[in-house]
Amino acid sequence: xxxxxxxxxxxxxxxxxxxxxxxxxxxxxxxxxxxxxxxxxxxxxxxxxxxxxxxxxxxxxxxxxxxxxxxxxxxxxxxxxxxxxxxxxxxxxxxxxxxxxxxxxxxxxxxxxxxxxxxxxxxxxxxxxxxxxxxxxxxxxxxxxxxxxxxxxxxxxxxxxxxxxxxxxxxxxxxxxxxxxxxxxxxxxxxxxxxxxxxxxxxxxxxxxxxxxxxxxxxxxxxxxxxxxxxxxxxxxxxxxxxxxxxxxxxxxxxxxxxxxxxxxxxxxxxxxxxxxxxxxxxxxxxxxxxxxxxxxxxxxxxxxxxxxxxxxxxxxxxxxxxxxxxxxxxxxx
Amino acid sequence: xxxxxxxxxxxxxxxxxxxxxxxxxxxxxxxxxxxxxxxxxxxxxxxxxxxxxxxxxxxxxxxxxxxxxxxxxxxxxxxxxxxxxxxxxxxxxxxxxxxxxxxxxxxxxxxxxxxxxxxxxxxxxxxxxxxxxxxxxxxxxxxxxxxxxxxxxxxxxxxxxxxxxxxxxxxxxxxxxxxxxxxxxxxxxxxxxxxxxxxxxxxxxxxxxxxxxxxxxxxxxxxxxxxxxxxxxxxxxxxxxxxxxxxxxxxxxxxxxxxxxxxxxxxxxxxxxxxxxxxxxxxxxxxxxxxxxxxxxxxxxxxxxxxxxxxxxxxxxxxxxxxxxxxxxxxxxx
Numbered sequence: 001x002x003x004x005x006x007x008x009x010x011x012x013x014x015x016x017x018x019x020x021x022x023x024x025x026x027x028x029x030x031x032x033x034x035x036x037x038x039x040x041x042x043x044x045x046x047x048x049x050x051x052x053x054x055x056x057x058x059x060x061x062x063x064x065x066x067x068x069x070x071x072x073x074x075x076x077x078x079x080x081x082x083x084x085x086x087x088x089x090x091x092x093x094x095x096x097x098x099x100x101x102x103x104x105x106x107x108x109x110x111x112x113x114x115x116x117x118x119x120x121x122x123x124x125x126x127x128x129x130x131x132x133x134x135x136x137x138x139x140x141x142x143x144x145x146x147x148x149x150x151x152x153x154x155x156x157x158x159x160x161x162x163x164x165x166x167x168x169x170x171x172x173x174x175x176x177x178x179x180x181x182x183x184x185x186x187x188x189x190x191x192x193x194x195x196x197x198x199x200x201x202x203x204x205x206x207x208x209x210x211x212x213x214x215x216x217x218x219x220x221x222x223x224x225x226x227x228x229x230x231x232x233x234x235x236x237x238x239x240x241x242x243x244x245x246x247x248x249x250x251x252x253x254x255x256x257x258x259x260x261x262x263x264x265x266x267x268x269x270x271x272x273x274x275x276x277x278x279x280x281x282x283x284x285x286x287x288x289x290x291x292x293x294x295x296x297x298x299x300x301x302x303x304x305x306x307x308x309x310x311x312x313x314x315x316x317x318x319x320x321x322x323x324x325x326x327x328x329x330x331x332x333x334x
Numbered sequence: 335x336x337x338x339x340x341x342x343x344x345x346x347x348x349x350x351x352x353x354x355x356x357x358x359x360x361x362x363x364x365x366x367x368x369x370x371x372x373x374x375x376x377x378x379x380x381x382x383x384x385x386x387x388x389x390x391x392x393x394x395x396x397x398x399x400x401x402x403x404x405x406x407x408x409x410x411x412x413x414x415x416x417x418x419x420x421x422x423x424x425x426x427x428x429x430x431x432x433x434x435x436x437x438x439x440x441x442x443x444x445x446x447x448x449x450x451x452x453x454x455x456x457x458x459x460x461x462x463x464x465x466x467x468x469x470x471x472x473x474x475x476x477x478x479x480x481x482x483x484x485x486x487x488x489x490x491x492x493x494x495x496x497x498x499x500x501x502x503x504x505x506x507x508x509x510x511x512x513x514x515x516x517x518x519x520x521x522x523x524x525x526x527x528x529x530x531x532x533x534x535x536x537x538x539x540x541x542x543x544x545x546x547x548x549x550x551x552x553x554x555x556x557x558x559x560x561x562x563x564x565x566x567x568x569x570x571x572x573x574x575x576x577x578x579x580x581x582x583x584x585x586x587x588x589x590x591x592x593x594x595x596x597x598x599x600x601x602x603x604x605x606x607x608x609x610x611x612x613x614x615x616x617x618x619x620x621x622x623x624x625x626x627x628x629x630x631x632x633x634x635x636x637x638x639x640x641x642x643x644x645x646x647x648x649x650x651x652x653x654x655x656x657x658x659x660x661x662x663x664x665x666x667x668x
Contacts, residue, residue, distance in 0.1 A: 109424035
């Protein structure tokens with residue numbers, strides 16, 4: 001994340017060293033928990049996209065519009081961080097950005113509560129931005145994301161594997177596309193005082209699918225490299241991905257039974273040897289390649305829609321930077 | 335809760351019967367989860383206090399000010415409901431308002447996510463109210479409540495029992511007093527277009543302590559009656575209360591060891607017979623009575639401060655109703 005944005009966020013959050021934390025040392029721990037994920041060095045893709053969108057729509061640095069864009073960038077990063085704290089609890093993930101997940105460090109109750117507080121600080125940043133339309137955008141972003149998250153988690157809770165490609169794509173549209181692409185593009189325009197192009201929505205939906213599928217592919221790759229989460233973690237968590245749904249549809253009856261048997265077990269009861277066997281089968285099938293091609297196709301479609309929409313904006317240098325940024329994410333290696 | 339307020343809340347939340355839920359049946363479950371706690375018939379104390387405060391400050395029914403007050407009442411009830419969903423997870427409570435807690439019905443991941451979505455709907459209600467100052471008040475309310483919750487949960491997580499009466503009262507001030515008394519009184523004034531009296535803060539802090547201690551006493555009473563939570567649940571959850579801290583300070587070394595031994599165990603490993611023994615000791619000690627007297631004293635002090643502040647408001651009939659309502663809560667039986 002850009003250092004000016006990180007500083008804005010850390011300045012909004014309470015300090016761990018104050019009269020209050022001296023008289024109540026437990027509060028120093030609380031505030032440190034709020035500051036933890038933001039300081040772990042997320043990529044800051046969403047805020048970067050928002051700032052470039054603001055620039056493309058004519059917001060120039062050192063203007064009040066730019067300051068609004070920065071605050072809205074802080075909103076997106078704070079959103080990402082409180083959602084990740086809660087997601088990590090919901091999925092019982094082990095790691096986040098190369099360190100133990102917050103609830104693995106402090107237990108579920110304290111981490112859940114810290115996520116709630118960070119959610120409220122996100123709304124404080126909305127207030128700071130002073131862009132009236134942002135309120136509705138942020139509500140839409142949370143509602144869509146929570147609906148997508150519900151689909152994802154409900155399928156896990158209900159052991160539901162009879163899913164189509166369309167089911168998966170609807171989940172990703174809700175869970176990923178809005179907060180990763182659609183809303184950043186829209187908020188950038190609004191910060192610059194412009195009406196967002198309606199084409200940002202279909203463009204963002206296609207690109208969001210491309211990003212998520214790329215992420216799913218990286219999660220099943222052979223080499224951890226600089227990828228910040230555990231390899232195969234999605235499979236351990238029983239996540240529905242395009243890869244697994246595609247493999248499942250062409251697997252033998254015996255393989256399907258083997259798979260459903262492992263997936264019915266809680267994460268801690270899953271057998272490491274059998275899980276490795278599953279990983280091998282999936283990697284040996286054409287499903288990783290199928291998903292990769294699918295992501296590239298969605299990415300191409302989204303980029304074309306986006307190029308057309310951005311062709312109408314004021315600053316074409318910034319518009320080109322958006323295309324570069326988005327392209328690099330569709331094909332990223334980590 | 336008043337029926338007009340409940341209808342306002344249910345109208346804000348998505349319907350379980352729509353085109354979206356027909357094409358994605360899982361979303362019908364999600365929306366039903368959002369509507370569950372609000373429909374369980376909470377007492378609506380906080381919104382009632384807010385509406386009476388608005389009336390006392392001159393807001394008359396069927397005016398835009400009254401509509402603002404109703405929306406802010408919806409904010410308080412939505413706040414209470416999303417916080418309860420998350421609290422029940424944090425404390426692993428069994429019941430809420432006479433039914434299983436939401437995470438006991440649907441599992442932690444889905445309930446946690448539903449609480450987050452309900453949190454966002456609370457902000458939609460803030461927006462509907464159209465009272466600019468409400469934004470800051472709601473942020474303060476969440477921050478204070480989350481800080482108090484952190485103290486409470488951190489003591490549990492760190493097995494901290496070396497606590498003073500002052501520690502407990504600070505936790506209650508943060509965790510209960512703001513959202514139960516201080517902010518409802520302030521938001522009522524703001525809805526009516528008046529500046530809140532600064533004395534609402536010390537009055538609300540004393541009354542909040544009285545409410546919480548009364549609740550702690552009810553939780554340890556002999557007869558469940560119409561009390562909506564399990565009797566002794568606080569003790570099972572290892573909650574720090576004035577009663578337990580008082581009993582502990584006068585218990586024998588053997589009793590203290592017996593107590594700390596049980597408290598070090600997770601809830602499910604606590605021995606029912608030994609827990610009953612602890613309940614008996616606490617009930618036989620003077621600590622319930624001590625806490626009850628403490629609550630009455632705090633209640634008296636808070637009521638006097640509140641009477642003085644409300645003596646300066648426009649509608650003295652409503653002011654008297656506030657005093658009656660608050661008094662009934664300090665001495666309530668369920």
